[in-house]
Amino acid sequence: MTIQTSELIGRDAELSQLADVFADVATGRPRIAVIGGEAGIGKTRLLTDFLENSTPGARVLIGRCVDLGGTGDAYTAITAALRPLVAELGAEEIARITGQRALGALFPQLGRVEAGGATAGGLHESIALLLERAAADRPVVLVIEDLHWIDPASLAVLRFLSRALVDAPVLLAITYRTEDIGRGHHARSFLAELSRDRRAVRVDLPRLDREGTRRLMRALLGDSPSDSAVDALLERSDGVPFYIEELIDLETCDDVPPSLPDGLRDLLLVRYERLSDEAQHVVRHMAIGGLESDHDLLAAVLGQDAAAIEGPVWEAIGAGLLVATSNGYCFRHALMREAIHDDVLPGVRERLHERYAVELERRAGDTGSDAAAIARHWAGAKDVGRAFPAWLRAMRESRAALGYASAAEHAQRALSLWDVVDDPESASGMTRRELMGRAATYLRNAGDVDRSLALLKAALADCPPGTREYALLLNNQGRGLAMLARPGAIESYREALATLDGLEQTPEHELMRADVMVSLAGRLMLAGEDAEALALSTAGAEIAHTQRAARLESVSVNVAALCHGHMGRADLAVSELERARAIAGDDGPAMLRYWVNASDLAHHRGEYERALRIAQEGMDAARRYGADRTSGVILTSNAVDPLTALGRWDEATELIERALAFSPPGAFRSYVIRARAWMLVWRGEATAAREALNASRAQFTSTAEYEVQSRLGVAHAATEIALALDDLPTAWNAAQALLAADPERLHPGQVPPFAWSTSRLLTRLREQGAPPGVDLAQAEAGLRRVVDGFSWWPTHEVWDAAITAQLTPSPAAWAAAVEAASGERAPVYLLPAVLRQSAACLLDEGDRAAARDRLEQAIRLADERGVLAVAREARDLGRSSGLLREPAARLTADDLTDRERQVLELVSAGLSNRQIGERLFISGKTASVHVSAILRKLGAANRAEAAHLARDLIAG
Incomplete structure (x- = not known):
């Protein structure tokens, strides 16, 4: 400053x-x-x-x-x-x-x-x-x-x-x-x-050049300097304005030294050395305290009456070293303070640090305020015996202020003194490993999970197995690994639980056991091990209820509810989730867990409006709780999915852009990227969808290894994208996540829609040829078994009819598929897609009139619902079969409004809706409305086609 x-x-x-x-x-x-x-x-x-x-x-x-x-x-x-x-x-x-x-x-x-x-x-x-x-x-x-x-x-x-x-x-x-x-x-x-x-x-800010130096000299001197003076000062100051000011001030003062110093540090000390001994004494004390100082604190450290230091302070202000502030003084430039600080002899510096520490402690009393400053001064005084507890107080104060990153730094300062302090366990009230565990927790809460895990690894290596402390460290490690979706979380939780099971049971141990059990159950549930997860979460809920630990009980019931759903008890899953909500009350973390899982379950049940309401409620709460970048991002993806199913594309796009603007951690970002790719493919932007998935491939691979739902979701999106791009080998590889999976480890809500995509893939492979070594009949039979195995799921009938028609096509089967796809549990893209395929079947049967009717319905619905991918496929079928007349001549630029022409030019340049909004000073949502209108007017299936058409349109 x-x-x-x-x-x-x-x-x-x-x-x-x-x-x-x-x-x-x-x-x-x-x-x-x-x-x-x-x-x-x-x-x-x-x-x-x-x-x-x-x-x-x-x-x-x-x-x-x-x-x-x-x-x-x-x-x-x-x-x-x-x-x-x-x-x-x-x-x-x-x-x-x-x-x-x-x-x-x-x-x-x-x-x-x-x-x-x-x-x-x-x-x-x-x-x-x-x-x-x-x-x-x-x-x-x-x-x-x-x-x-x-x-x-x-x-x-x-x-x-x-x-x-x-x-x-x-x-x-x-x-x-x-x-x-x-x-x-x-x-x-x-x-x-x-x-x-x-x-x-x-x-x-670059250094001043020759002309800049001349102008500054003229402003300071009130007259134009000579060329030689400019060159000399530029050489000595290197064009740094502060040094130029200092050199000019020294050259024009009455008591200028006979020769000015060459070193910049020595230059900064010239003002200080011109002060009286009393003023130097005051300034020297102030430099040890920091850049600024309270008047009364400075006087106390000096051991003088507050009025007695006014004269020396005013001398330093007059010499340009200090300036007055509202309650004290500040060095005119930090460089001055640094030079004076470094000029103080080490022994003197230590004594002055001690004076500051003593006075700050006296002022703090029992409040603990200024704990970090006190610790720093005791450290500067080389008094490790008093610095150690001071760093611990600073750690606790920062933790109380929710400053986890600062708390971790203070904890690590204390750890650095552990080996040089007498009886640190008594002084701290904890073991070294416990302090390492706390520091690791603070680091994890601050988002620095890698450093947290490194610290826990060191603590575990030094900790005797079979102890409560060992279990605590393992539990902490499991949380960090789970947060990063890395291997080892389940193993850490299992070992922690086994350790606790071998200890004498106390109420405290029981509660800790329940906590580990539920954490383990959550990871097992994600991995598809529902039976074990249900047993653990149910037992954890009983302990938590007995111990009156509402948050833990709510989370336990929540995990158990999802296990019930995965194991065939879909309605019980809903009622148990609502029970988890009631238990949670107003507990933020427990409620966030409810909103995440309840919205996801509602979406997979085909209850899209309800899923959206729950997700939106959770997003609002996540913002209040400051969880926008974590739980809030998952809830965003949980809102985007039903918005896509409902055809509310602009709202989905806006939510995606907002979530990504938070730069969420990789594991959380991947949820939104998957949802975005799924939306893009139905909007006719399959290439962009593939690019989105590929850009996050490493994170998807890491997460999918341990989370069945994530693995299926990404694989389903990859299959649908590859189908849209006619990349059947890639689609086949992606579909193995369903075809080769253990049915007992599948998420039931994901199976029917993924099976529909896979059935269309198998049809295409029958038409174009299967990959070498692939038995399509066996694959179809396996797919049928998987679908039938989840016939109890609420959306089964919606998808089953379409799958049946795809695998065994007939006009009657497709008529049944159309009826099923008209239900409220069907997403907006299903009915247009089924109508289009029904038209193809009728065309093969030779019923061109019925085929034309179905195809026109498909195009009308796809256009109305914004399912541009299906609209394009339907028009392609109409053109190739001759069922539809060629479209009329495309519109001209005069058919677009001025604003639409502006937006179209920016679409052609590759800008997103948010970027267009920023360029035109409108909201991203308004830009999205304009883009949708342009696509309709152009008859373009997507932004890429609109950009292509725009070249001729704008030129014309």
Whole structure:
């Protein structure tokens, strides 16, 4: 951070760039500006000028990161930025906006957060909602200065905001030193993510050239410098504005040294060395404390009366080293503080750190506030005996504030001191392995699952098997592996359960056993091992009920309900899920589990409207709980599936784009990609659907290995896509997920529609030739057995008639298929597809009049429902058979509105609906409406065909 000392020189292009970004924000769109450059280059100066002159009417919130060696208190920058807004709105209004008390973790005046009553995700979502509310009447500029010093918890908030703010007029402006974010820095990956975000713009500040140096010299000196003076100063300063200012100031002061220093560090110390001994003493103490200092704290550390230090402080302010703030002082530039800090002798530095630690502890009392600063100072004082418990207090404080990333860092600092502290177990109240387990849990909750697993691996290697501690670590490991969809989760849970079974049973052990049992049951259920999963989840529910653990009981009943459904008790599955909901009450995690599984079950039962309502209810709750990137993404895919079945394509597309904008973790992203591919294939964009699946192939492979439902869903989509592209070998390979599967491990709701796709594949193979070594009769018989084996499933009749007609075609069979596909449990694409195939059968029978009637019905329904793939196939059949007349001449450009012509040009350029909306300053949904209208007018089956037709249309 730099305090402004002169007018801004040589930054016109950068100011214009920022002004353009803010103009975009003022139209209602969120943007991100990342301002990077070396120390002293003028990042804060640029930002200050921009805020003062180019953000009219904006609400500006500023948070500054503090140089505490990466171990600062959680949410330091975020809390500082939001404090004015919280004070303005008040507790009642904030509670109304956020609907929860998570912000109380940062601002105690908003209400206490009970243990387990909020999550880090809920806190992040509350912050996003708060900013959206603040931006309701005018744009908001959220400034985060000095990202290179950001604490991990604040960084987690920035990551979330960069994804979550998709509609609000908020500018996120970030500054950082380029040289201080190297390999391994925790903010490096965040900057890499922003470089790929189309909403983000990077503003790099170069050093001043010769003309820029001349202009700055003229502004500072009030006169035009000579060419030789410009060249000399440019050579010495390297064009860094702060150094130019320092050199000029020193050359023009009355007591300038006879020769100016050559080193930049020595240059920074010249002002300091010109101070009196008293002022140097004060500034030296302040440098150890940090970039800023409270007046009373500084006086206490100095051991002087508050009034006694005013003279030396004013001397330092007059010399340009310090500036006054609202309650203390700040170094004019961080480089000055760093140079003075490094000039203090090591022994003196340790003593001053001790003074700060003692005084901060005295002020904190029993509140635990400033715990991270206290720990840092004890560490700086080399007093490991007091640093160790201080890091543990900082860990607990960050955990209480939901700052899991910061809590993990503090825990690892404490672990680094374990071997040099006397009796660390007594000092901490836990074993080393228990502390490692806590750090691993915090890392997992912060999203750093790989580091969490590495820490758990080390802890397990050091832990005696057969102990409660060993079981805890295994359970923790299982959660991490399950989160990443990696092998070993089931084995970890099994070993943890076996370990607990061998221990003396206490109420605490029983509850832990139930927790492990239900976690294991959940993974087994996903793997298709329903009988064992049902037994475990039922037993876990009984223990949880006895122990009055409502969340665990609800989740147990939830898992058991799905097992009932998979094993033939579909109605019982629904009633048991509703019982799980009742048990959950208002427990967020348990309710999210309900919404995910109940919406999925309703969809597979063919209850599309109900599935959509449940998924939407869950999506709204996921946002409140801050689970947009995890459970919220799964719920999005659970909403997209019924939307696709209902033919509400634009709504499905909008949900997909919103979910992907969150950049969810790979395993969660894969659910949305699969849903998107399934939608695209019916919209006639099979190539795009295949590209979507291929782009996530590695994640699908990993997830499908351990989740039957995921494996079947992806394989079904791959089969349908390959059929649309007439790639029968690929379709055959994909269909093996159904044909070669153990029927007892299949998800019953997925079998009928997948079997329909497979029956069409077998028909095509009969017509075009089977792969070598494939017995089609045997394959058809096997498919029939699988379908008949799930005749109890609610959607069986809808699909069975179409499958039967496909395998044993006749006009009567297809008439029955048409009737079945007209039912409410049938998705919108089934009836047009069956009508088209019925027409083909009638055509083969020689009944051209009936075939034409069926084909016209198929085309009309496919057009009305937006099933463009079937509409194109039906028209192709009509043209090739001569059943349909050639379409009239295509329309001209004059038949499109001005807006439609604009949209068509952007479609031709390959832009998505969201990108079109951003280019034309309309919503993505409005752009989607225009695209649908254009496709209808052009008679195009998809965007690719529309783009092809547009070349002639626009040219004409």
